[in-house]
Amino acid sequence: MNPEDAPGTSIALREYARARSVPLDPATGRALAASGVLESAVPDPHRDGHWLLRAGSLVGAVRLRVPETSCSLTVRITPKTPVRRLFFLLGFSLDPAKAWRSGRDGTVDAGAYEDVVPALAHAVERQIDAALRQGVLQGYRRVEESALVVRGRIREAEQLRRHFGRTPPVEITYDAYTADIPENRILRAAAESLLRLPGVPGPVRRRLAHHRVRLVDAEPLVRGHALPAWQPSRLNARYQPALRLAEVILAGASPEHRPGDLRLDGFLFDMNALFEDFVTGALREAVREHGLTARLQDRHHLDTVGRIRIRPDLVAYAADGRTPVGVVDAKYKTEKTAGYPSADLYQVLAYCTVLGLDEGHLVYAAGRTDGHVHEVRGSAGPQGQGIRLHQHALDLNRGPDELLADFRDLAARLAAVPIRLRS
Structure with a gap:
């Protein structure tokens, strides 16, 4: 049906x-x-x-x-942001370097669709089609089985344990050249996941069904099990964009693969994670243009004995890779009548204190007050002045070029901060 x-x-x-x-x-x-x-x-x-x-x-x-x-x-x-902008953010989460170089919509092709389901189905179908255009990828997979003829090597321990040394059958192991590899399993599972959902346009549904037939030699994934691991290589380079997009549907928050009696099919994007990935990915590429390096979720400790762990979303370092010059935290929040939550400022203040910085930055998804600066009373930064906390608001309804320009401005600000000599 x-x-x-x-x-x-x-x-x-x-x-x-x-x-x-x-x-x-x-x-x-x-x-x-x-x-x-x-x-x-x-x-x-x-x-x-x-x-x-x-x-x-x-x-x-x-x-x-x-x-x-x-x-x-x-x-x-449905998201608050337009679907096309959602897919622009998704493109950064999948491949920040490529998205930064292109600097435009279309990193993930959503077609002309304005709803999440048909747009994502179209994007996945186009990526799978591009991956399979030169044929279904094959590779070697280790096979262990009982057989009537010897192929490969005999598993001597299994032969003795299962058959007491009698033959046949023979317990053997060999490397099979097959299409049943992790890459094809993931693409097949993504196509089947979308085919089970209503709202997929008829032409896209027919093309997805065609791709599923082409991938029939790949074993279906087992619900509740982890996705099979694959390694990027020259051989699967043409598959990689499709695999990254397919994993967005199948891995992590995808409810289809949660164990339990409750059956859920479909896909979900966590806008909190997507916005954080976009901000940190774009800013990491932007600071590289100034010779800085950026580390995401950089681990530090608030206390001297190392019991209270803190993990800023992004810490920018000078060219030596050891001296921090800036810290940024992304918040998928919008400004309310009373302003942004004060707890966010406390959090960034803690980052500045631990890292020895006199400036910290908060980037929000939206807000009326952009560029607001708070100077912390009673604090003394490394340069002698009070620690300053900056609040930035991104308007996700704007075009990609305007959004990326904001990150270039912030990266230039971080690069202009004098190098601090920490005691």
Whole structure:
């Protein structure tokens, strides 16, 4: 049955929008609350048979199958940012260096689609098509099996343990040249994941089904198991863009591969992680133009005995690779009436104190106050003045060139900071 024809209910929500009251049976409501897809799902105290649903930072689409019912529930969560800009951020998370060099939309091709599901399905299909254009990749895979004829080497220990030395069958091991390799398993799983979702355009669905047939010799992935590991090489270079995009769907937050009785098919982007990856990836490329190096999630300790760990999103270092010149933390938050949370400033102040810096930077996804500077009372930076904390707000609705220009400006500011001699 085509997923679009399967019985079920569809709910459309928006990232971080106000809670919506939706009619749901108790079993489906409880399953949705337990799935972790939404920020909150609770019974509506004012309407019987309704649940209040509020989306958080996860955007995308999932289909939930509740064991107690025969129907399914499809939840679509649209991002606040335009889909094309979402895919621009995704391109940076997949390949920051390439996205920085191109400096334009289209690092991940979303086609002309304005909804997340058809746009991602189109992008994945185009990447798989490009990967398979020169044929299905094959490689060597270690095979261990029982056989009636000897091929490769005999597994002597297994032969004695299983058959007491009798032959046949023979326990053998050999390297098979096959299409059943991790790269093809991942691409097949990504295509099948999208084929199970409603909302995939008919032409894209047909092309994905064609790719699945071409990859039929690759074993399907087992739900709940980790994705198979692959190593970038010259041989699989044409596969790598498709593999990175496929892993976005299948790995990490992808609910399809979570163990348990609750069945979820689909994909989710965590906008918190996506924004952080975009900011740190773009800024890392920008500081390289000034001869600086950047380390992401750099580990330090707040206390002298090393018990309290801190991990700034990005620390920029001078050319020697040892002297810090700047620290940046990314926050996927928007400014509220009362301003940005004060806890963010405390966090960056701690980073500056540990790293011996007199300036720290916070980068937000949106806000009305860009370039706000706080000078910390009673603090003395290495240059004698108070520690200054800068707040920057990115407008994700702007074009790629304008966004990247902001990072170039921030990188130039970090590069202009005098080298500090730490005691």
